Amino acid sequence: MTLRAVIYARYSSDLQSASSIEDQFRLCRERATRAGWQIVGSYEDAATSGASLMRPGIQRLQQDARERRFDIVISEALDRLSRNQADIAALYQNLTFAGTAIETLAEGRIDEMHIGLKGTMNALFLKDLAAKTRRGLRGRVEAGKSGGGNAYGYTVLRHMGEDGEIRRGDRQINEDEAAIVRRIFTAYADGMSPNRIADQLNREGIPGPRAGKWDKSTIHGNPKRGTGVLNNEIYVGRLVWNRQSFVKDPATGKRQARPNPESEWIVTEVPELRIIDQALWDRVKTRQEGRKIEQTDREAWERRKPRFLLTGLVKCGCCGGGFSTIGKDRFGCSNSRNKGTSVCTNRTGITRQELEGRILTILSERLMDPELVKVFVAEYIAERNRLAASHVDDRAVKQKELAKVIKDQDILVNALLVGTPPERIKAKMEQLETRQKQLERELATAPAPAALTRIHPRMADNWQERIRALIAGLTEPDREGEAREAIRGLIEKIVATPVPTKGRRMSLELTLHGDLAGILSLSLNVDQLAGQQKTSCEQEVEESVGFLVAGVGFEPTTFRL
Template identity: 90%
Template sequence: MTLRAVIYARYSSDLQSASSIEDQIRLCRERAARAGWQIVGTYEDAATSGASLMRPGIQRLQQDARERRFDVVISEALDRLSRNQADIAALYQTLTFAGTAIETLAEGRIDEMHIGLKGTMNALFLKDLAAKTRRGLRGRVEKGKSGGGNAFGYTVLRHMGEDGEVRRGDRQINEDEAAIVRRIFTAYADGMSPNRIADQLNREGIPGPRAGKWDKSTIHGNPKRGTGVLNNEIYIGRLVWNRQSFVKDPATGKRQARPNPESEWIITDVPELRIIDQALWDRVKTRQEGRKIEQTDREAWERRKPRFLLTGLVKCGCCGGGFSTIGKDRFGCSNSRNKGTWVCSNRTGITRQELEGRILSILSERLMDPELVKVFAEEYIAERNRLAAAHVDDRAVKEKELTKLIKEQDALVNALLSGLPPERIKAKMEQLEARQKQLERELATTSVPNTTVRLHPRMADTYHDRIQAMITALSEPDRESEARKAIRGLIEKIVATPVPTKGKRMALDLTLHGDLAGILALSLNADRLSGQQKTSCEQEVEESAGFLVAGACNHLKLRLLSAYRALLEQSALAWSRGLLRSAA
């Protein structure tokens, strides 16, 4: 039987030649030809580090392996697949489970010994490489050269040294960009906001760092971390390196910045690179100090949580950017505010009350449907029965244990009468008597519950009151609840697009995307079939969400209805279950 083989090839960075991929594939094809294997596919990751498995090529390879599309993977060496010890072990386990072997040109057929030894060697290689690279960068910085990257306002020079080697890392002032830097510092010191500065620069078509658009964060940055134009000390002739280090999240493969203590910073004076005079720098720092709001780490973390129900879910229909707070309880396009109307012309805002109200009002009406009251009653009865059954089972277990304890005590008494020394059974008897008294007390304080469930005649009113309270709570800032999490999980995004009104004023048209849109659309379609008239707001939701159910097959409808039921269970029904458990 001819084995089906695939080839995996990778090279690490843009500094390496793209022909490396072709060379690896050619050599692997020759290996497959000698073994008589049939090549059924190739997987590639160009300019991608082997320190993580978050690579499209290796991810596709694993997915196809699970589907048993090939029998063996050929690669130049084990480190082409991964340099991370844990990742290569996990990859080996995945492929082995799928019945797929690994064959490399350097090591041959891979087994557990290769994974252990080579995986450790590759991990040590990465660690050693990082240490050597960092040591080299530190030496460059201490000589006043660039330690990686470049700041706006400077040009990195490359020239040939006397020994014939290319010299890198030297910088000189770029006068055109330096003029922009001085303009930013002067404007901010004179009282202009970073938003306004970014807007003016974008209107004039002045390219920002890396030829991108100017943003308020590009200008103001983070003073504590030294990011942003206004906080880069190289503009006053001080090169600061090692402010932060980066660690890789093993779950996502993404790097996260961690600030280093100031004692570990490497600071070098480079007076020839000064662009901003000390007086202007001090004016900027004074204004920043005056606008600073001291907050604890906990408060900073709390700010990252969604404060309102729809925080982070609203997107601009013009530029695709997010909506953020532009005033008290008012939202608007972030790009328009931070980068200016030259980037996005959408200056139409919306209050939080209107934004949430247009969504929650329809949701509230849907949850008040009589059919849902019926569902509520069924769930209530089922929960009562489950708790009653659990209560009966618990009592039966205790009664059985009590009977067993009494028998054990009788056995000890018989042993005592037969001549067994009392000191040998005293402790055991005391333990049995203590447990017997505890069980008798617990059984005396509980009774067998009545499993007959009677529905209160005003249960529908109670349900409506609870739903209304839930909807009201969703609008409260900083309020965390299962219902809020459930609803946010059903919303993919809300697209806000400005449209003219009859009074020639602009208003925002909201388009709901996600499972909640499908749920509402299904519910509204049901009303249409029953002949019930829809409001204009309902019509808008149906039109915006109609694509989710138009021609939808049964499994999509079932998925949406399942999500709807989950929403009920996590919100409206939770109160009854809590009351029942506390009563039990």
């Protein structure tokens, strides 16, 4: 049988030639031709590091392997697939489980020995490469050159040296961008907010760093980490490197920044790159100090609970961005405020009191309309009947298979009794015994067929009692936290869309998208408020609601007000 083969190729740096991919493909195709394999596909990751599996090409390859679309993967070398020891081991295990082999031009057919030895060597190579790279970057920074990347306001130069080598890392001031930097510093020092500065720049069509839109965080950044235009010391002729280091999170494969102590910073004076005079820089720093928010416990600050009942649940109907506080007890579109009306035109705000009042009205008065409940109950009963029939059929199939497995074992026992050598039937007997135990476990743990459970006709009344009790709990100190979390759990999101009113003023139309499983479970839980235990019937309905909503396709409840 002809093996179905695919090719994987990768090169790691945008400084390398893209032709490297084609070279790898050509060599791998030649290997497949010699072996008589059929090429059925190819995957590539260009200018992508092999230190992580978070690459689109390798992810597609693994997905197709799970679907058994090919039999063997060809690559130039094992380090093209991954240089991370844990990742290459996991990739090998996943492909082996899918029945897929790995063949490389450098190592041949890959087995556990290659994974152990080459994986270790590649991991050491990465560590050594990182150390050499940092050493080289430090030397460039101490010489006043770029240590990687570039700052807005400068152009990176490449030119030929006297020895014929290309010189990289030199920078010169980009006068057009430098004028924007001076404008930002002056505007902020004069009292303009980063929001307004970003809005004006976007309105004028001035491209930001990397040709993107300006955002307030691009301007004010993080003073402690030196990020943002207002905090970059290169604008006053000081090149600061090694403020932070990066560590890869093994769970996600993504890098996380960690600040380094100031004693490890590398600082080089580059007065020829100064854009901002010292007096203007000092004015900006003075204003930043006056606006600083003291955070005595940063971790507690980040883990704090939502400040208001609906914090984080409101989305803009124009751009899809979030709503945040734009004034005292007032919410508005974050994108419109932070990036300006060129990004989102929704400037209509709403007070917290009005927002919460309208949403609680929807929950308490409009959500459990009797006609909607009637429709849901009918759909629920139909779906329960279908699932019950499917459950019975599945159980019957397993019982039938178990009977056949036991019968086949009896046949093998009879064969032993008439003199058949045991070694001829030992493997088959072991397979049957394993399958018998598996089927018996599945039948023992599967719930027995149950009669159709009906929803209580007072479901809507129960909801009214429960939601009103929760709303009342918002005003009671000892119940406020619990009531707030319960109400938030009923809401998937709230979409706020500006609409004109009769007086030509804009108002917000609120569309509440409810969490149907949470809403139904809450409506079935009223008896516990009175200290009563739920009946087995009510308990069974409540447990099935979440499965039905999530697995069968009931649409979220949506109300507009």
